[in-house]
Amino acid sequence: MxxxxxxxxxxxxxxxxxxxxxxxxxxxxxxxxxxxxxxxxxxxxxxxxxxxxxxxxxxxxxxxxxxxxxxxxxxxxxxxxxxxxxxxxxxxxxxxxxxxxxxxxxxxxxxxxxxxxxxxxxxxxxxxxxxxxxxxxxxxxNKSAFYNCRFHGFQDTLYDHNGLHYFKGCYIQGTVDFIFGHGRSLYEGCTIESIAQNLGFITAQERSSVSMESGFSITNSKVLGSGQVYLGRPWGPYSRVIYSYTNMNNIILPQGWDDTMNAQNSSLTAYYGEYKCSGPGSNLARRPPWANCAICNMDTYLDEEPQ
Known part of the structure; x- marks a missing residue:
């Protein structure tokens, strides 16, 4: 870095x-x-x-x-x-x-x-x-930071629109796509709570091309709440989201990830990673084959300037 x-x-x-x-x-x-x-x-x-x-x-x-x-x-x-x-x-x-x-x-x-x-x-x-x-x-x-903040809403609560951002110790609440956008952001030590009554989606990361330097990294965090929830779905065919060292309770659906929102068959090009997560929602047995369980080089990811 x-x-x-x-x-x-x-x-x-x-x-x-x-x-x-x-x-x-x-x-x-x-x-x-x-x-x-x-x-x-x-x-x-x-x-x-x-x-x-x-x-x-x-x-x-x-x-x-x-x-x-x-x-x-x-x-x-x-x-x-x-x-x-x-x-x-x-x-x-x-x-x-x-x-x-x-x-x-x-x-x-x-x-x-x-x-x-x-x-x-x-x-x-x-x-x-x-x-x-x-x-x-x-x-x-670009280069914004949020410490011990709370984001309360339902659909599209936090629009991580564009740029390099850091969220530390924050609470983020919503129902559908409540962390979304094409920012390149690190969420560290955050609590992410679904308040969905039925089906919910946490992230909708937008990345329209392989050259776009954007994506969400969620690490050392907690995922909890209500409903039956996906970790994310693509907003753009090259969507990129990684959860690491994060505790997920049983609201997370066994499939983990959904690719039905984007008509360009983003299951072939999206990158959805999970690494050393815990809790009942972190079971990888039924994750789709195109989702990844891999190590991401976050030093390189964070060091590049946003496009």
């Missing part, structure tokens, strides 16, 4: 700015949106936004021109940023938002960080609807 320091990040961290949000007026701002709007663009310094414990009903977009923003909450009583938009919600332009714009919090900037924050989308899916994708957080910038 290439361990050289990121010069942009080093410079940004040497010139930090702290601002605070509290609806009671004791902070610098009463809303998170006001705090974000106060940051001059383009930004080149680490701006730490201390968010007081409360429920914030805001739709937040961090533009590409504002990298190096940190959301910091109280670990003992985390602030919640909540919304209820879904793909079928009509936006201000009279058009449906679509999945991309349904996010409660959308991060388009690089070097974003969140610590001790709950991201939530309360829009629940309707039976028979195909427009109920409801994103709690979309991360589209």
């Amino acid at each position: 290439n361990l050289h320091l990121d010069l942009k990040l080093t410079q940004a961290e040497s010139n930090k700015l702290n601002i605070s949000v509290n609806p009671n007026g004791s902070g610098d701002f009463k809303t998170i949106t006001e705090a974000i709007n106060s940051i001059p663009a383009p930004n080149n310094r680490r701006v730490i936004v201390f968010i007081a414990t409360n429920v914030y009903r805001e739709k937040i977009v961090i533009p590409q021109s504002l990298p190096f923003v940190t959301f910091l909450g109280d670990a003992t009583k985390m602030p919640t940023i909540t919304g209820n938009n879904k793909a079928s919600t009509i936006g201000s332009d009279g058009k449906k938002l679509g999945t991309l714009n349904s996010a409660t919090v959308a991060v388009n900037a690089d070097y974003f960080m969140a610590i001790n924050v709950i991201f939530q989308n309360t829009a629940s899916p309707r039976i028979g609807s195909n427009e109920d994708q409801a994103v709690a957080l979309r991360t589209s910038g």
Whole structure:
């Protein structure tokens, strides 16, 4: 792995700015949106936004021109940023938002960080609807990190859209495709909980070509909850997901992986790996022959720049 320091990040961290949000007026701002709007663009310094414990009903977009923003909450009583938009919600332009714009919090900037924050989308899916994708957080910038955060939702909770991302000690909840996108991301020490009543899918990793450097690595984590759940299904023929050293309870279907979503016969090209996992859901006896039980070179995987 290439361990050289990121010069942009080093410079940004040497010139930090702290601002605070509290609806009671004791902070610098009463809303998170006001705090974000106060940051001059383009930004080149680490701006730490201390968010007081409360429920914030805001739709937040961090533009590409504002990298190096940190959301910091109280670990003992985390602030919640909540919304209820879904793909079928009509936006201000009279058009449906679509999945991309349904996010409660959308991060388009690089070097974003969140610590001790709950991201939530309360829009629940309707039976028979195909427009109920409801994103709690979309991360589209590069080199973002999330520590001890919680992502609450149903379908498409966490849109790991694009870039290199790190999730440490996070809780991720949902029903269908609730970790999805074409990010290249490491999930370490996370709790992944299905709240599906019937059939559920954890990941839908998007990788449309063999040259696209993307994929999800889930390691030293826990998979639990309800329903009958697949570890993942492909969103794109070259989908790539690896679980390692992860405990899986009995919600995981014996097949483990599903390849029916992609018409391009992704069972021939997808890479789904499991390595030294544990628990009743980790039994490999009935996994499909195209799923892999192999060692992935994560040093190489993480070192390459996103395309």
